[in-house]
Amino acid sequence: MPDRKPRRGIELVCEYAFRPAAHLLARGLRPLRVPPPAVVLAATCVGLGAAVAIGAGHFVAGALLLQLKTLLDNADGQLARLSGRITAFGRYLDSESDLLVDAAVLAALGLHVGPVLALAGFLALTLVLSGNFNIERVYRRAHASAAPAAPEEHDRKTRVVAFLYRVLYEPGDRLFDALSRRRALAWHEPRGVQVLANMGLSTQLAALGVCLALSRPAAYVYVTFGCLAVFVLVLARRELLVRRAARPSLVVE
Numbered sequence: 001m002p003d004r005k006p007r008r009g010i011e012l013v014c015e016y017a018f019r020p021a022a023h024l025l026a027r028g029l030r031p032l033r034v035p036p037p038a039v040v041l042a043a044t045c046v047g048l049g050a051a052v053a054i055g056a057g058h059f060v061a062g063a064l065l066l067q068l069k070t071l072l073d074n075a076d077g078q079l080a081r082l083s084g085r086i087t088a089f090g091r092y093l094d095s096e097s098d099l100l101v102d103a104a105v106l107a108a109l110g111l112h113v114g115p116v117l118a119l120a121g122f123l124a125l126t127l128v129l130s131g132n133f134n135i136e137r138v139y140r141r142a143h144a145s146a147a148p149a150a151p152e153e154h155d156r157k158t159r160v161v162a163f164l165y166r167v168l169y170e171p172g173d174r175l176f177d178a179l180s181r182r183r184a185l186a187w188h189e190p191r192g193v194q195v196l197a198n199m200g201l202s203t204q205l206a207a208l209g210v211c212l213a214l215s216r217p218a219a220y221v222y223v224t225f226g227c228l229a230v231f232v233l234v235l236a237r238r239e240l241l242v243r244r245a246a247r248p249s250l251v252v253e
Contacts, residue, residue, distance in 0.1 A: 009197025
């Protein structure tokens with residue numbers, strides 16, 4: 001389908017819960033010529049509204065707003081692909097708005113679970129999401145299945161968001177690039193890519209929504225710790241596979 005983002009790993013919550021509804025929304029917005037970055041900004045506002053609701057203790061409202069944010073977050077990319085309006089500005093803005101909302105939501109959780117626990121959860125979430133993105137990116141590059149590059153833009157607003165992206169994300173991207181060159185085979189194992197895909201942002205916000213609906217905000221922070229532990233185990237398994245592949249085979253005379 002023209003609105004499907006090429007990925008090796010499939011995030012099941014996104015694919016079967018949010019993507020079909022986002023597809024309908026994107027198809028409805030397309031004739032109205034709504035620019036995809038406007039949907040990104042709407043998702044950001046809804047996400048920040050969820051943070052305000054969580055901070056005020058309105059957990060159910062916050063949970064519902066987070067799911068609406070996920071719906072809009074899926075719709076903006078589908079709308080861009082359906083309408084042929086994939087831009088570098090939109091891609092940078094989408095990544096940066098997600099980080100802003102994540103920080104705001106975890107800060108709001110900190111009012112209920114304590115700032116130290118919330119900060120630890122934010123760091124764990126950021127590491128997992130960065131690892132998920134970069135391992136998928138390196139895998140696609142190794143298999144010549146990278147997503148189509150957005151057209152280069154040189155207007156002021158694109159330069160601003162590109163600069164922010166370099167500051168916020170480029171160090172992590174470069175680290176994964178260096179690791180992938182050092183352990184080339186370790187990043188090409190499809191099971192690990194699939195496992196990490198199911199710890200993506202749509203799944204994270206769905207899990208947070210469940211924890212909020214149950215009035216257990218602290219439980220979500222421990223979910224992020226569990227995801228980080230799984231991420232470490234996936235990397236350890238990849239390292240083991242690489243070392244096994246590097247062992248010289250024994251030849252019996």
